[in-house]
Amino acid sequence: xxxxxxxxxxxxxxxxxxxxxxxxxxxxxxxxxxxxxxxxxxxxxxxxxxxxxxxxxxxxxxxxxxxxxxxxxxxxxxxxxxxxxxxxxxxxxxxxxxxxxxxxxxxxxxxxxxxxxxxxxxxxxxxxxxxxxxxxxxxxxxxxxxxxxxxxxxxxxxxxxxxxxxxxxxxxxxxxxxxxxxxxxxxxxxxxxxxxxxxxxxxxxxxxxxxxxxx
Amino acid sequence: xxxxxxxxxxxxxxxxxxxxxxxxxxxxxxxxxxxxxxxxxxxxxxxxxxxxxxxxxxxxxxxxxxxxxxxxxxxxxxxxxxxxxxxxxxxxxxxxxxxxxxxxxxxxxxxxxxxxxxxxxxxxxxxxxxxxxxxxxxxxxxxxxxxxxxxxxxxxxxxxxxxxxxxxxxxxxxxxxxxxxxxxxxxxxxxxxxxxxxxxxxxxxxxxxxxxxxxxxxxxx
Numbered sequence: 001x002x003x004x005x006x007x008x009x010x011x012x013x014x015x016x017x018x019x020x021x022x023x024x025x026x027x028x029x030x031x032x033x034x035x036x037x038x039x040x041x042x043x044x045x046x047x048x049x050x051x052x053x054x055x056x057x058x059x060x061x062x063x064x065x066x067x068x069x070x071x072x073x074x075x076x077x078x079x080x081x082x083x084x085x086x087x088x089x090x091x092x093x094x095x096x097x098x099x100x101x102x103x104x105x106x107x108x109x110x111x112x113x114x115x116x117x118x119x120x121x122x123x124x125x126x127x128x129x130x131x132x133x134x135x136x137x138x139x140x141x142x143x144x145x146x147x148x149x150x151x152x153x154x155x156x157x158x159x160x161x162x163x164x165x166x167x168x169x170x171x172x173x174x175x176x177x178x179x180x181x182x183x184x185x186x187x188x189x190x191x192x193x194x195x196x197x198x199x200x201x202x203x204x205x206x207x208x209x210x211x212x213x214x215x
Numbered sequence: 216x217x218x219x220x221x222x223x224x225x226x227x228x229x230x231x232x233x234x235x236x237x238x239x240x241x242x243x244x245x246x247x248x249x250x251x252x253x254x255x256x257x258x259x260x261x262x263x264x265x266x267x268x269x270x271x272x273x274x275x276x277x278x279x280x281x282x283x284x285x286x287x288x289x290x291x292x293x294x295x296x297x298x299x300x301x302x303x304x305x306x307x308x309x310x311x312x313x314x315x316x317x318x319x320x321x322x323x324x325x326x327x328x329x330x331x332x333x334x335x336x337x338x339x340x341x342x343x344x345x346x347x348x349x350x351x352x353x354x355x356x357x358x359x360x361x362x363x364x365x366x367x368x369x370x371x372x373x374x375x376x377x378x379x380x381x382x383x384x385x386x387x388x389x390x391x392x393x394x395x396x397x398x399x400x401x402x403x404x405x406x407x408x409x410x411x412x413x414x415x416x417x418x419x420x421x422x423x424x425x426x427x428x429x430x431x432x433x434x435x436x
Contacts, residue, residue, distance in 0.1 A: 096293025
């Protein structure tokens with residue numbers, strides 16, 4: 001069965017999108033025999049966010065993986081925003097936390113900091129996400145919510161223009177959600193943009209909404 | 216270069232924090248070498264004749280034991296996605312992973328070569344050629360093994376399948392590695408065998424990143 005998509009927000013024409021925007025045109029995703037979605041088009045300008053909702057299996061995660069370059073689209077095209085003053089173009093926070101439980105919290109973040117040439121930012125970012133007290137603790141000792149915070153810190157240290165967040169609030173407590181909202185607002189205020197997925201509509205200030213209807 | 220160094224250092228740290236698995240690999244090498252004289256008998260003539268081939272075959276099998284730890288843990292915890300996003304290219308990631316695997320499997324076999332040679336009753340003049348051949352040839356084993364590890368990354372307990380895929384590809388390395396040591400022991404010129412062994416490693420160095428990249432793409436789509 002072919003999946004469909006619908007949008008509840010006004011979408012700009014992808015062809016005329018500015019260079020600091022994410023422009024998606026007629027994107028389709030097929031897994032095996034099944035089309036998860038077809039003809040998805042939207043623009044996420046710099047400084048804004050798009051919330052993608054939809055039931056389980058509607059292709060939200062696949063959409064993000066395509067935009068991250070981790071999965072090939074069956075059809076259509078997309079153009080990530082230009083990097084501008086940011087270190088990288090795309091940052092990705094997936095379902096899994098990318099946390100090594102045998103390394104300490106500090107070692108986990110330092111590794112990504114090295115790759116992003118941002119080692120000095122390790123401690124300040126751990127403070128921002130509220131993990132500075134656990135710096136020397138093996139990441140395996142953290143709770144699921146704290147590991148999610150560590151995953152968020154791995155996104156923050158990369159300093160990328162486009163954030164792709166796959167159900168970022170999973171396992172976060174209210175404090176963690178507040179940190180996430182704070183960081184999203186900070187990111188948007190610097191001209192960054194974000195695509196966030198969630199199975200249900202969540203509180204996101206000034207965000208466009210897009211619904212993948214699924215089968 | 217920063218990427219390769221960071222990935223290799225992190226992988227080494229992770230291998231060492233799970234050192235029990237590694238000790239299992241090194242012990243397999245040592246115990247298999249020690250058991251050979253027990254099963255074949257203590258006749259020094261027979262032992263020294265089969266010693267080069269036995270050492271190579273055991274090193275080959277032992278290096279397959281840890282393939283499961285090359286990509287599967289990163290696939291499981293999601294960090295493979297981020298590594299691919301950060302890597303200058305997937306080819307570089309495959310090289311870095313292969314190098315880290317060689318440092319914890321191939322290199323220890325080179326260090327253990329004198330012990331293996333003595334345990335197998337090899338003449339002392341065969342120790343250096345055995346260590347040299349392992350030094351030249353084992354990087355090819357790790358690089359080819361990395362491709363198999365990439366192909367089986369999403370599979371639970373994919374290490375055995377990886378070994379089954381990889382072992383047939385490593386037969387030339389086994390043949391020329393054994394011949395290089397045997398020819399030296401027989402007093403013949405073994406330079407050509409060492410050269411071919413080196414050529415295999417260089418070919419693996421050139422081709423494994425492309426094969427590994429294709430494998431990662433195939434399993435992730």
